[in-house]
Amino acid sequence: MSLQHAHGFDLEARLRERERAGLRRHLDPVDAVAGRARTADDPGGDPPEFGEERVVFAANNYLGLAGDERVAGAAARAAREVGAGAGASRLVVGDTPIHRSLERRLAEEKGTERALAFSSGYAANVGTITALDPDVIYSDELNHASIVDGARLSGADVEVYDHCDAADLAATMAARAEAADAGESWLVVTDSVFSMDGDAAPLAAVCDAAEEFGAWVMVDEAHATGVYEGGLVGERGLADRVDVQLGTLSKALGAQGGFVAGDEPLVEHLLNAARSFVFSTGLAPPAAAAAERALELAPERRESLWRNVDRLRDGLETLGYEVWGDTHVLPVVVGDRADALALEGRLSEAGVVAPAIRPPTVPEGTSRIRLAPQATHTDADVDRCLSAFEAAAEEGDFA
Template sequence: MLLFASSNYLGLATDQRVIAAAQKAAKEYGAGSGGSRLTTGTQQLHQALESDIAEFLGAEDSIFFATGYQANLSTIAAVAGPDTLIISDELNHASIIDGARLAKAQVAVFPHGNLHELEQLLASRVQPHTLIVSDGLFSMHSTYADVAGIQSLATRYQAWTMIDDAHAIGTVGKRGRGCVDLYGFLPDLLIGTASKALGAEGGFVVARQPIIHYLRNRARSYIFSTAPSPITVASVRAALHIVRDHPELVHQLQNNARFLSTVLTEAGLLSRPLDTPIIPVPIGHSAQALAVSEKLRDAGFFAPAIRYPTVKEEEAIIRITVMATHRTEQLRRLADELISILRSPR
C-alpha cells in the first residue's frame, strides 16, 4: 500500500538522523520533562529549539507548545478579548475558530481569500482592537492566502495579523519557510507546527520578543501543560536543522507535487498544476468520493475521500498529499489509476 495521505511531507518522521536525536535525548534527559514550562519543565533543549526556530524564520523570538492546536488556541485567547474584533477567513482551521470563541472576542468571517470583503469589515468595525487571522496554506483547498494583501490592509487600518503556516513550513518557498519566503516579511504572529513537514509533534509561535514574553506568561496551555518531552524537542530540532541545511529536500517535495499535479491537470482532473504537497482532486458527491477512494485502496493506494462537514456539501474531494520520498514511477502509477477510475463508466 502506497501512502498518499500523510502530513509527514519530507519523510522526516522516519529519518535516521531524527530518530538518533530522539534516542540520544531519551538517554541524556529521560522520557519526560517533569513539569510545566514555568516550573521545572524548561530544559536547555527547549530554549535551544526556540532559538533555532526564531533564527530559521528571521524572527526575534519564538515559543514552543505541545501541539499546533494549542499554539493557535492559546495565542488567540491571550492576545484578544471582548474589546477585540477577530476577522477570520471562512476556511480557517478549527483551532483558530475555537481560539476566537475562547477569547470571547467579537468575530467576523470573510469569504475565502476575499480581500474586498475583508476591507469592508475593517472599515466598519467599532472595536478598538482588531486581529486578522488566516491560514497560510489552506489544508483542504491547497490555496495560499494573499499575506501581502492582508498585511497591507492591516497596516492601513491599524490591525494585527496572524498567519497559521502549519502546512507551509518545510514545504513552501525556496528554503521551506512558507510566507517568509513567499513575501519576505513576518506577520505580527506566525504560527507553525512540527507535526507535518518536520515529522514530529508540537507547535510554535514566532513574533517580536515582547509578544513572546507576553505569551510565556499568559498563554494558558503553555503555562498549565506539561512541557514537551526531551524526545520530542530533540526530534523537532534535528528535523529543523535538516530543513535548514538541506533545502534540496524541500525542492524534491515541490518537484513531486508539480509532477503529479501536472499529469492530473493534463488529464482534466485539476484546473492548474500545484507546487504544494496538498493536491485536492474535485469529485462532488460524497458517495462517489468514497467509492473512488475505495477503488484506489483496492489498487494499492491510500488517498482518502474528504467530505462534508470537512468541506462543503457536494464538494467532496480525493485529498492527495505528496511526500519528498515518493518516486516518480509511484506518482505516475497513482495518476494513471485515478485517471482510469474517473474516466470509467459509473
C-alpha cells in the first residue's frame, strides 16, 4: 500500500457501514414540490422516469405555497427585474430593494425593530450563535442540528436541559450560577416547534427561567413561521421577551432562506460579525420576493391547514395509532425500527409518501412515521392517507 493511499479515506467502507446499519440515504427525484407529486420509479435513471402520482405527506411545505402561482410570479418578476442571484455578499454589492422590503415585512411579522435575511435557516443559526459568542449556552436536548452545530462552533460551554422542561432549565442554570464568573453571558436556545416530536416549547416558562438569571433567549421558529401569526413567539405574545427570533423562508413560506429578527443593535452586530452572512453571497432576489409574497398569502391558508391536521390526527387515533405532539407535525409512533420501515413501505405501495424516522434521528424504541399535512391537501387526499394506514393496521401490528 502506498503512503498516499494509506492516508486516504475509505469512503466505500463508510457507505457499506451505513448500509449495514440501515442509515444510508438516497435522493429520490420528484416532478413537483406540492401536495401531490410523481416520484421516479428508478431513482438512478438519467433523466428519471416518473411513475404514478402520489400524495405527499413528507414535505415541510405546510401551507402549500411552494407551488402557488402568485409566489412563483413574484419570484419570476424579481429574476427579470433584479437578477437571478445576488451577485456577491450583500455587504459588497448584493443589497437590493427586494431584500430590504422582505426584511421590513419580516420585522413587522415578528414584532421587532429589524430583521436580517440569510441564505438558509442553517446559516442563520450557525452565524447568529457564533457571532453572539456566549460564554454558556443552555440548549433543549432535541434542538435542531443547526443549533447544535452553532453551539459547538461557538466554543461556549453547552448545558443541555431536558426536552421542553423549563424546571430542569431553571435548575441547570441555578447549579451553574453558584460557580459562575461575574459578567458571563448566557444564551438559552430552543426550537419553538420540534419537527420530530410535533410538540411546542413552553416559551413563557423558558423566558421566566432566563429572566431570573439574566440570560438571553433565542427561539428558532423554523417550523412555526407562517403557520402561526408572528410565529409561536408572536402567537403567544412573547416578542418583547425573546431577544433573538430565527425563522426560515424554506418551509411554510415555500421559498428559500432564513432570517433573524430582533432589535437594531442585534441586527447591526450580525451583519458585521455573522460569518455565514458576511462571507456568503446574499439570498437570491427571486427567493426573497417569493418569501415576501408568501408572507402576505399565509393567513388565507392557515384555516385549511389546521382542518387537515385535525382530520388526520382524529382519524389516526380512531384507528388506534399513537400520535404525538400538539402542532401541525404529526409523528405516528410505531416503536421498532423495522416496523417503521415496513409501514413506510405499505404506505408507499398505497400511493402515500411519508417517511420512516428512526435512530439515531430519534431515540431507540421511538421510530415513527412523520406526517406533515398541507393546506392544499383535499379531503380525498386525507382520506387516501387514512385508508392506507387502516389497511396497514389490518395487515400488520402497527397500531
